[in-house]
Amino acid sequence: MAHYLLIYDLAPDYLERRAAFREAHLALAWRSVERGDLLLGGALADPAAQAMLLFQGEGPEAAETFAQDDPYVAAGLVTRWRVHRWTTVVGADASTPVHPNDR
Template sequence: MHYLLMYELAENYLDRRAEHRSAHLALAWAAAERGELLLAGAIADPVDSALLLFQGDSPAAAEAFARADPYVQAGLVKAWHVRPWQTVVGEQASSPVR
């Protein structure tokens, strides 16, 4: 199953992220290496949100990531939530439908 971790970013996110970016990226790459995190990045124009795509049997990995994320802990993320995403098309779709 896929899960989307959605971040609502603080207004000063771009000004403050450099201080926490290395730790955030280390956490993200570690999750990717474990096979939990498939894709992640900020939404541009304007940079006011970010999406992180997780896979697993439950939303636990995405939720744990958010709680441990230096961006969340430092207040660069105003709010976050995880939602299941029923993917049906593509090589990595969790429930392929043709």
């Protein structure tokens, strides 16, 4: 299974406007967690200009579908989104673990 980062660029007034959409956004996110697609998600702080969500799967489809269904995207709180495959090599959940002696 591979890892995929869903990266959001957030509108300048994201923090002021998100309350109206937050419950629906969080419900979508927790359903993704329950399916095993979403591992972690949250906004970067100071400034809250971007957010990142870490997905796992055979392909990027779960992350792409999440963005397409996200109320934050529909409401314009997200000005741009993209999905990148992330080759994780260190950590208990790395998709392609590499240890120092594996060379």
